[in-house]
Amino acid sequence: MTVINDKFVVNTKGNTDIIDITNFVKSFVYNHNVQNATVLVYLAGSTASITHIEYEPGLLKDLPKCLDRIAPTDIEYDHDEMWHDGNGYAHIRASIIGNSTMIPLIDGALQLGTWQQIVLIDFDNKPRNRTVYIQMIC
Amino acid sequence: MTVINDKFVVNTKGNTDIIDITNFVKSFVYNHNVQNATVLVYLAGSTASITHIEYEPGLLKDLPKCLDRIAPTDIEYDHDEMWHDGNGYAHIRASIIGNSTMIPLIDGALQLGTWQQIVLIDFDNKPRNRTVYIQMIC
Amino acid sequence: MTVINDKFVVNTKGNTDIIDITNFVKSFVYNHNVQNATVLVYLAGSTASITHIEYEPGLLKDLPKCLDRIAPTDIEYDHDEMWHDGNGYAHIRASIIGNSTMIPLIDGALQLGTWQQIVLIDFDNKPRNRTVYIQMIC
Numbered sequence: 001m002t003v004i005n006d007k008f009v010v011n012t013k014g015n016t017d018i019i020d021i022t023n024f025v026k027s028f029v030y031n032h033n034v035q036n037a038t039v040l041v042y043l044a045g046s047t048a049s050i051t052h053i054e055y056e057p058g059l060l061k062d063l064p065k066c067l068d069r070i071a072p073t074d075i076e077y078d079h080d081e082m083w084h085d086g087n088g089y090a091h092i093r094a095s096i097i098g099n100s101t102m103i104p105l106i107d108g109a110l111q112l113g114t115w116q117q118i119v120l121i122d123f124d125n126k127p128r129n130r131t132v133y134i135q136m137i138c
Numbered sequence: 139m140t141v142i143n144d145k146f147v148v149n150t151k152g153n154t155d156i157i158d159i160t161n162f163v164k165s166f167v168y169n170h171n172v173q174n175a176t177v178l179v180y181l182a183g184s185t186a187s188i189t190h191i192e193y194e195p196g197l198l199k200d201l202p203k204c205l206d207r208i209a210p211t212d213i214e215y216d217h218d219e220m221w222h223d224g225n226g227y228a229h230i231r232a233s234i235i236g237n238s239t240m241i242p243l244i245d246g247a248l249q250l251g252t253w254q255q256i257v258l259i260d261f262d263n264k265p266r267n268r269t270v271y272i273q274m275i276c
Numbered sequence: 277m278t279v280i281n282d283k284f285v286v287n288t289k290g291n292t293d294i295i296d297i298t299n300f301v302k303s304f305v306y307n308h309n310v311q312n313a314t315v316l317v318y319l320a321g322s323t324a325s326i327t328h329i330e331y332e333p334g335l336l337k338d339l340p341k342c343l344d345r346i347a348p349t350d351i352e353y354d355h356d357e358m359w360h361d362g363n364g365y366a367h368i369r370a371s372i373i374g375n376s377t378m379i380p381l382i383d384g385a386l387q388l389g390t391w392q393q394i395v396l397i398d399f400d401n402k403p404r405n406r407t408v409y410i411q412m413i414c
Binding site for chain 2: 279316318320353354357359364368372374375376
Binding site for chain 3: 003005038040042044045046069070071077078079080081082083088091092094095096098099100102133135137
């Protein structure tokens, strides 16, 4: 058994900033010359998510618009009344979408679709430095 | 350590077609005679999801209705203005629900609830052939 | 290779009851004195979820309010017309949020953010006893 840990830092603009981290993940994974593994991509925190999307300008507008219907930025949150940090919407979005993804590495290749990128979405209402953990089990 | 890889293809109708893949997953997993493992069920792509639901006719209508509130098929998407493929809603739904699930295999049994099925949901606006990857770490 | 299985039972009130299970998970994981592992936290069933949130009183009201917009408790569900158990909304919420999470254990520490708790959300419309499975791959 082997558990391989790696990590990298991403500087975000916050405010539902969507950042393509596919090449970071590929670079770290392929650097270890492993053939078969389950790869966990994980972000610690409660106001940002890891998920997949086709990274093109249209969807980078469409996804925030959709999330504005689910957890609008301009309604009142009990969280904000207590903590006055104005990011209640960010917590809700992160809880629904989740903060990790698993990708199978098979015969040396991460199994990603042609139009599928791995993204970090920072919902917080200010720029943040986010640490992304990569864990390979092989 | 062992990483066991398997896969199968599912033909879908698209348009939020929900397909019960529980028996496929069970068949592949149990065929390897492993007692304890973490089982990843994963779909490569950006317009389909893997999740769990009680597979009965009522919910097969209810879930699409709910998703029509979150990411309607009949509103304008920036994605569609640029690519004219009409599946912007499908990308958004897939990003929110996710494209994989993990299930523990314990003492030879996948730990699924009585009413819990593993499903592939194809949101794309046309029939597709989808490859589902199963990866056992044990 | 090692697969370590553990589990514990949580008594819930149902009705989108959100329960902090972070200390249960930490206790079980740290009890095994493992340094590096991928930790799966998993709930079998189709009307409850496992996710992350900052566990404070404001968000415990905000998240249910948000889910009432996505899958309201007071609209008609085809599921309920057939089964008359009144928990159609619960199935939909669980399918969207998911029933598991993965957390990396690195150098003996679960990588959780300062404000990030692991929670079980029971959407069902009655109290339930829920079994949470913890599986460590290391």
